[in-house]
Amino acid sequence: MPNTLIFVDMPADDPAAAGRFYAEVFGWRDDHKPEGVYHRMVPGGMFPNPDGSDSAIGNLHLGIFDPANARPHPESDGVEPRAIATQGRKPRIWILIGDDDTPERILSAAEARGATVLWRDHFWGTFNGLNHAFRDPWGNEIVLWGKAGDPPKIPEGYTRE
Incomplete structure (x- = not known):
């Protein structure tokens, strides 16, 4: 193991x-x-x-x-x-968005509680994910990962890499 x-x-x-x-x-x-x-x-x-x-x-x-x-x-x-630690890069925590939730709801709830939205609406082809991110009130970075599907369905207006 x-x-x-x-x-x-x-x-x-x-x-x-x-x-x-x-x-x-x-x-x-x-x-x-x-x-x-x-x-x-x-x-x-x-x-x-x-x-x-x-x-x-x-x-x-x-x-x-x-x-x-x-x-x-x-x-x-x-x-x-x-x-x-307040300077430089730190570890990021990746959270898979549940099928019964949305990135909009999560980002809104986080922001209402003092988080800062870092970015929204980005597709990362390497892992076929729709990504969004925020920094919590303590400086930790949280990246949200949503399933893009097979084949990927990338919403209009998303940036891509």
């Missing part, structure tokens, strides 16, 4: 507020462990089988940690750096 990605963490200087943000924008369950220190965002559901039925593999979770004392760590007081 290969090494398996099971979790991705992102920083927020207010994990409780970030947990509420993602629960409200995406409808995920916010498990605080403990509240304000580390929040596990649980999207629910299972990865689909090729026939569309649920597989035995649960969707990946997203962790939100406080950079002032990133847990877990062997040092009880944590270590430097203790601030969110």
